[in-house]
Amino acid sequence: MSEPEGAPPAAGTGHVPGTGNGAGVDDVAWIVDDPHHVTPQWMTAALRRGGTDTEITALRHEPVGSGQLSSSYRFHLTAAPDATDPAPPSVVLKLAAGTPAGRAQIAPGYRSEVGYYRSFATGAQIRVPRCWSADITTDGHSFTLVLEDAHPSRPGSQVHGATPTQAHAAIRNLAGLHAPFWGQEGLRDTASWLRHSDEAAIGFFGELFATAAGPFVDRFGPDLSPSDLDTLHRTADLFGRWGSHIGGRHSLIHGDYRLDNLLFSEATDGLPTEVMAVDWQSLEIGFPGRDVAYFLATALTPELRRSHEKALVRAYHDRLAEIGVPDYPFEASFHDYRLGTLQAPLITVLGAVYATNEPTENSHRMFLSMITNACAAIRDLGTLDLLAA
Structure with a gap:
């Protein structure tokens, strides 16, 4: 079962961060397994990567949803007052979770989810979360999505x-x-x-x-x-x-x-x-x-x-x-x-x-x-x- 994540931009406006098709990128700088490893500097870089020129000065997080093989966390953001673009008040990070065996089993699903945001979201006219950053390791066992918060949907x-x-x-x-x-x-x-x-x-x-x-x-x-x-x-x-x-x-x-x-x-x-x-x-x-x-x-x-x-x-x-x-x-x-x-x-x-x-x-x-x-x-x-x- 999946957990709530992200909020809708106008249909077809999902951002495709990074390069390539998103199905085999081993870019560990953008991939975290533990939400405690996310710093204001990391979040600033992720938002800028996705087109929001802001500076995050503080953040805190809490779990949302009840996923078994993936986990979602709502990050509440505090931005510098002189940032070029207004920062969203919160975003949702979706990460891999579960045992190594469970991750190996669900890896094709992880690839599909990251791949959709990277390869197809901008060409579709279905409402999806805005995505600032989407990456997955080469073995498909870890991934990170930075998505717009859907609350109160x-x-x-x-x-x-x-x-x-x-x-x-x-x-x-x-x-x-x-x-x-x-x-x-x-x-x-x-x-x-x-x-x-x-x-x-x-x-x-x-x-x-x-x-x-x-x-x-x-x-x-x-x-x-x-x-x-x-x-x-x-x-x-x-x-x-x-x-x-x-x-x-x-x-x-x-x-x-x-x-x-x-x-x-x-x-x-x-x-x-x-x-x-x-x-x-x-x-x-x-x-x-x-x-x-x-x-x-x-x-x-x-x-x-x-x-x-x-x-x-x-x-x-x-x-x-x-x-x-x-x-x-x-x-x-x-x-x-x-x-x-x-x-x-x-x-x-x-x-x-x-x-x-x-x-x-x-x-x-x-x-x-x-x-x-x-x-x-x-x-x-x-x-x-x-x-x-």
Whole structure:
């Protein structure tokens, strides 16, 4: 699970600090493992590196969030009064955490998150934190991000779900990631670390899903309806066919675009709700419908989804067109949404079974909410019928 971090600039204004693609930089001067090692001089240099000409004279920090393999700290900053640029009152540092074995396991995710800010943030039109500095060691086991503080924005809750207003803001925001990279060739040529889920990779995930389905049912089965259990078993049986159905379109996808990875600033004084996406450790080249379906199928109760899904997919489709995606009819967009729904049980089951942190009552409620919502969406949308045809 990810922790809150950063705050949104205008869409597409994330800074790309440093040089290169950010996936193998061994520049230890910019990388810290202990927040106590961050000095006013270090912070001054990091902010200047990212375009803010200021001088930090004092700072203090506190932990935020509850990450297991990464940690975030809010730094409160005091700046010299005669600085050229005003310093932000606070920033968030995100650092690697956990055991050496855990870091080695999550290293591809660390590379993806640092790489997104360095290689793709400025070209996207999705709201992300402003990033002053982003670096990772060559082995991928340590990294440091300096991000704008999001407070008082708050993360969504998988257990409580999204309101239609929040869902509308989130789905339009998602289009801002997909549209600029829609069908773009050579994405991996500019970022060798970037994963690509082709048919073979989807097949591998299908094997993992089938293996994890048993332990998942052992743990959650008593709380699942017979219909949900049947949907899970049928999904495991047909998952191997999914890859051949979703290879026709690609873009950059977030891979874990869910409520807990979104920060919302609620509407006030007639202004619209704003949302930003964090936690880019699952970034890859993939089928855009996976992000759309994963969000809508897990963020909304079945009743709300049934009432609003066509309007929400329409909002996503319209935003794609505004940004410049041609020749993509709404009917195709809705079909891709139906196909993408298997992303929801895939991530939910794997996340529950392979999570490194100990299960809690809150995590149990979260995964149960996600899987029941996802199974209802798969049945309502006839996704398994599309695979069986």
